[in-house]
Amino acid sequence: MSNQLPIIGITMGDATGVGPEIIVKSLTHDIVFKQCRPLVIGDARRLEEANAIVGAGMKVRRIRDASEAHAQPGTIDCIDLDLIPDGLPFGKLSAVAGDAAYQYIARAVELAQARKIDAICTAPLNKEALHAGGHKYPGHTELLAELTGVPEVSMMLVAPQLRVIHVTTHIGIIDAIRKIEPGLVQRTIERGNATLMKAGIERPRIGVCGINPHAGENGLFGYGEEEEKIVPAIAILQARGLDITGPLPADTLFYRAGRGDFDLVVAMYHDQGHGPVKVLGLEAGVNITVGLEVIRTSVDHGTAFDIAGKGIADERSLLEALRQGAELADRRT
Incomplete structure (x- = not known):
């Protein structure tokens, strides 16, 4: 040894x-x-x-x-x-x-x-x-x-074919929506991007979940949370050259991440990110504090x-x- x-x-x-x-x-x-x-x-x-x-x-x-x-x-x-x-x-x-x-x-x-x-x-x-x-x-x-x-730290879950970082974690859904704001979203993405780069992924492909079903469907669902709380952060980071797509409907985003389209998914709240990872199997999942x-x-x-x-x-x-x-x-x- x-x-x-x-x-x-x-x-x-x-x-x-x-x-x-x-x-x-x-x-x-x-x-x-x-x-x-x-x-x-x-x-x-x-x-x-x-x-x-x-x-x-x-x-x-x-x-x-x-x-x-x-x-x-x-x-x-x-x-x-x-x-x-x-x-x-x-x-x-x-x-x-x-x-x-x-x-x-x-x-x-x-x-x-x-x-x-x-x-x-x-x-x-x-x-x-x-x-x-x-x-x-x-x-x-x-x-x-x-x-x-x-x-401030972030929770990242890692499972076979899926990595998920959370904008919010152990708070109720109403409090989570209230807490989400562009600065927090931006810092969370930055932490996730830096971690993957340290792990050897030169330019991580990042997919960002929306908050509402269908990521708000252009205002049909919710009260414009995606445009207010998520889009500004994505725009800033895209201008800096990060490979980010979103906000996307969570259900289709996790499917695409599972087939290999993204290196990292950004979940907005606890169960949005934990559910898909745990479906893949508790025996394979790992929690990393970023x-x-x-x-x-x-x-x-x-x-x-x-x-x-x-x-x-x-x-x-x-x-x-x-x-x-x-x-x-x-x-x-």
């Missing part, structure tokens, strides 16, 4: 969800250790419980600092915060687990800012538990933005309380998130 591989800090997420299980399962794959040096920030006892549940036969190794990580197949290196009490039930909302999920992220950000890890990869947290634990954030994206001191000074990737699914603790959670989304985190870290280097 090369010491030149990037160190990926894997936060354990909500300890009562599937995070511990998918982490253990992922680290049974030798390919992970050929892509990166994985380091879990979480609770060692909970990982040992998950190890027993899934029958992985892994060894959990407690360490205090990233410099102590060995990153050897068969062993899980864990910076052990020791926050989860013995016997905490899987699949049940817990304020203790919600607070712990926050603490894992906070420690990972400290490590990333100190350049002790090269990227952060997050297992899922539960927003209700996070709030119950005293941390009032809509989700990982907003939490990471505040911890890193970045005023605009942070640190690299962050994540699974594109939740804590799955209904199956947590049963050993049946699918680790493929985490495997892909680790792969993409390592790739982004390599490109930054």
Whole structure:
């Protein structure tokens, strides 16, 4: 195993969800250790419980600092915060687990800012538990933005044959429409364009969704939101030479993106972008926070309380998130 591989800090997420299980399962794959040096920030006892549940036969190794990580197949290196009490039930909302999920992220950000890890990869947290634990954030994206001191970031979902960046995310649809304005649309597109260029796409082809059905159909639907909130941003960026088309009806745009017409789709609100990605399969989707000074990737699914603790959670989304985190870290280097 090369010491030149990037160190990926894997936060354990909500300890009562599937995070511990998918982490253990992922680290049974030798390919992970050929892509990166994985380091879990979480609770060692909970990982040992998950190890027993899934029958992985892994060894959990407690360490205090990233410099102590060995990153050897068969062993899980864990910076052990020791926050989860013995016997905490899987699949049940817990304020203790919600607070712990926050603490894992906070420690990972400290490590990333100190350049002790090269990227952060997050297992899922539960927003209700996070709030119950005293941390009032809509989700990982907003939490990471505040911890890193970045005023504005974007959520990008990546699935086979589809990349989607969101203008708004965890707010209600009425609030989302109110929040969308040309400056925000422009900055979101710029962040997405820059990310794809860093990933090796020289001139990304970007398709922009409308807000209303049929992208307003020239004023037949809605109250001119496309012309007021989206068109000015597109015009500015087209004048700068970006390859942008829109606003387009979301239903046809996603179809065209899936067949390869676009490198990136700009969705206006949460479900407009998440729906098509999740139809393609939760096991293949990855969430990337765009605009942070640190690299962050994540699974594109939740804590799955209904199956947590049963050993049946699918680790493929985490495997892909680790792969993409390592790739982004390599490109930054």
